[in-house]
Amino acid sequence: MPAQVRVACNLVLGLSLALILPPLGHAADPFAPANPTQQVAEERARQQQAREAMTLLTFEQALRMPIKGELDGVELRDLILWLADVTEIQIQIDSPALQELKVEPSQEIKLTIGDKPLPAWKVLVLALQKVNPKLVAVPRNEMLVVTSEARSHVTNVYDVRDILDASTKGKLSRDEAGAALVKHILGTIAADSWKEKGGNGQATIYRDLLVVEQSARVHWLIREDLLAVRNRQGAEDPLTKETVMIAGPSERAQDLVRRNDRNGDGFLQYEECPAAAQPDFEKFDQDQDRKLSAAEIDRLIRAKIRQRVQEQAP
Known part of the structure; x- marks a missing residue:
């Protein structure tokens, strides 16, 4: 695990404990009888807050790209x-x-x-x-x-x-x-x-x-x-x-061709396509030439985007 990630994890764990543990002067009675149900609930709350704190920190790290x-x-x-x-x-x-x-x-x-x-x-x-x-x-x-x-x-x-x-x-x-x-x-x-x-x-x-x-x-x-x-x-x-570099579907389609066009013909054959695109190959090969142009891949990417938006809709 990279040193920065270990530091972040330690900080988040400390933060979650600080949010959960009672403040000084308000400590729980050490002689009070244990309540298993309460202990389980508190442990789940600790785990949930640790996850939430780690998620927030991960967002902030990613958004600084x-x-x-x-x-x-x-x-x-x-x-x-x-x-x-x-x-x-x-x-x-x-x-x-x-x-x-x-x-x-x-x-x-x-x-x-x-x-x-x-x-x-x-x-x-x-x-x-x-x-x-x-x-x-x-x-x-x-x-x-x-x-x-x-x-x-x-x-x-x-x-x-x-x-x-x-x-x-x-x-x-x-x-x-x-x-x-x-x-x-x-x-x-x-x-x-x-x-x-x-x-x-x-x-x-x-x-x-x-x-x-x-x-x-x-x-x-x-x-x-x-x-x-x-x-x-x-x-x-x-x-x-x-x-x-910022990119829309057209730029991503062109980049996809550049990175996967192993025979250098400016198109993607079926076997050159990423695995996620292969099931839709025939559907988007509109001229039925057994290869996808950047324009056809652009349409494929846009269709995938619409599908993901519909799947995420509440």
Whole structure:
């Protein structure tokens, strides 16, 4: 297991225990008779919170993947499923929420990312804002859900150890650096939405994790701010990965041909097709020439996307 994953697992385990165990001064009576039913329930709750915390941290890691490129007329559902593929997290469309906002999953998006790559979460935010300013994405039931802002109050976990590392190179202790980061967030990001000002939002530092309960819109602002803090500090993001080029179905079809065209004829024969595409080979080989062109593969990919969207619909 890589060192970063072990660190993340240890942090998440500590977080889950901190959320479950009673605070100091309120410890359970050690002489009270054991209640097996209660013990089983508490153990299940511990396991569930550990899973949820790990899921949240995994989302944050995946959404920091750098992406660049250009989209021209790619459907919203195509982009979402492409992001799900490259980040390896499940992303679902909340169909009732989109219906309330009068948004169609087939709505097309034009998006250009400059020479400097953007993290995956920023690409998703820009795309959703182009479709409807009230669209957001939130973690829910071990997946990321595209929904409306009205349904988006959630808890997220951010790994900020690199920011704290950079802060402690000065005169601050690690606890002071954590407290300063929380103070900065509460004072500069949607200040009236925090519990201290009468709102519902909460933020705290647990070891090297920033734990925040807020609306999705504020979570996007927090991600933006943490990125700016890293840039100011010159801190190296430990989760930065190789840049991925953004792609719609047409680009994916062309890439599929390039990667699998073993005889170099610009088409995919049946035996060159990925296993997942072979059952539909004859259906999409429209000219019956026993090979698939990039255009035919494009139609195959779009059909698969529509199928996946229908399967995910609640």
